Amino acid sequence: MDVFEVLLTLVLGRIRHGGKNGKSPVDLVLGCVDNFEARITVNQACLELGVKWMESGVSENAMSGHIQFIKPGETACFQCAPPLIGASYCFLQRAMPFIILVF
DSSP: OOHHHHHHHHHHHHHHHOSTTSSSOOSEEEEOOSSHHHHHHHHHHHHHHTOEEEEEEEOTTSSOEEEEEEOTTTSOOTTTSOOOSSOOSOOOOTTTTOEEEEO
16 A cells, blocks of 8 residues: 555545545535645545535745635546646636636
8 A cells, every 4th residue: 555545545435535524525625735636636536425515725935825626427537637836816717627726
């Protein structure tokens, strides 16, 4: 088992049993991770379980950031539509069924 599979198993477990009572699944994942590999892991887990998530991040110099809503089966996933890097304005991308706010 490689590192990705181990992390994916842990994230899947937290999503499946991370509800208030510790037994029920969560309704929404709030992504607050600090690297691309972790985002890919959360993306894969949410896709497998059909759970919505809000992905967010900041640039290395903390001068810009992004917020992205991902709903499996209805919007593009993180791997299909990663946020733009270096944009300095907010926008609504109308060409694809997802929203990424870049600030």
